[in-house]
Amino acid sequence: MSQPSFACCTPLTGTSMTPEQAEQVVPLLKALADPVRLRLVSLIASSPTGEACVCDLNEAFDQTQATISHHLKVLHSAGVLDRDKRGVWVYYAVKPEALSSVANLFSIAALAGVSA
C-alpha cells in the first residue's frame, strides 16, 4: 500500500436504501422513464375528469394503437394507472399515490435514509 496513509473514505455509515428497497421502487421508475408513457400520464392527469379513454390517447400520439395499449398496460402493471372498462370503452385514471410516492422518494431527507 503505497498510497497515503490517511483514509480516502468516509464510512458511509448513514442508513441508505437496501438492495431490496431499490428493487421494489425501480419498476415504478422504469414505467415512468419513457417519453410516451410520461406523456400518457400527463395527458390523463391533465384531463378535466381525471381520466381518459384509450380512443383519445391513441389520437394524441403517432404510435400504433398496439403500442399505446402496451404502454398503458405497463403503466397499469406498475400501479400508476387505474383501469375501468365501461361498455366498449376503457378509461384510465392516474393513481395519485404512485406519483406522490415517487415525489417523496426524491425529497432529500427520504433518500438520505428516512424510509419512503
Next chain:
Amino acid sequence: MSQPSFACCTPLTGTSMTPEQAEQVVPLLKALADPVRLRLVSLIASSPTGEACVCDLNEAFDQTQATISHHLKVLHSAGVLDRDKRGVWVYYAVKPEALSSVANLFSIAALAGVSA
C-alpha cells in the same frame, strides 16, 4: 358509425406535457430507474459529508469496478451527480436540484400542466 352518438371522449383540453418536455425529463428518470444507480445515489446522499469516493462505492456492490464506473458516468451525464477529482481519488456528490426537480415533476399539480 354504429357506436353511440354521445362522445366517449373528454376533450383533454388541459395543458399537458409537450413531447419536447417529455424528452427532456426522461434521461433524468432513466438514469434513476436502475437499482444499482438508485442505491449509488442513496449511498452518496446518506454519506455524512454528502459525497463519497469511488473506492467506497465499489466495495458496497457485487458489480465490477467497470460497471460501477459506468453507472457513475450515467448519473453524472444525467446531472444527478457532481464529480470532483482530488489526487488519486474521485468523489461524487448528489446534486439536490436534480432530485428535487423529479420530486416537483411528480407533484400532481405539476403533472397536470403547471411547468416544472
Next chain:
DNA sequence: CGTTTACATCGACGTCCGTCGATGTCTGAC
C-alpha cells in the same frame, strides 16, 4: 526511471425494451 493504485474507457456479449403488423376478444347496433 519503474511500480502500484484509482479510476475510466473499450469491445463484446446477452438480455430487455419499444415498436410494428396481424390477429383475437368483447361489446353494442342492426
Next chain:
DNA sequence: GTCAGACATCGACGGACGTCGATGTAAACG
C-alpha cells in the same frame, strides 16, 4: 346472427442497456 368498432394480445424485429474482462490513463511513491 351478423357486422363493425374498441381494445388487448401475439410474434417478430431492431436497437438500447447492464455487465463483464481487458486495457488505458493518470497520480503518487520509491
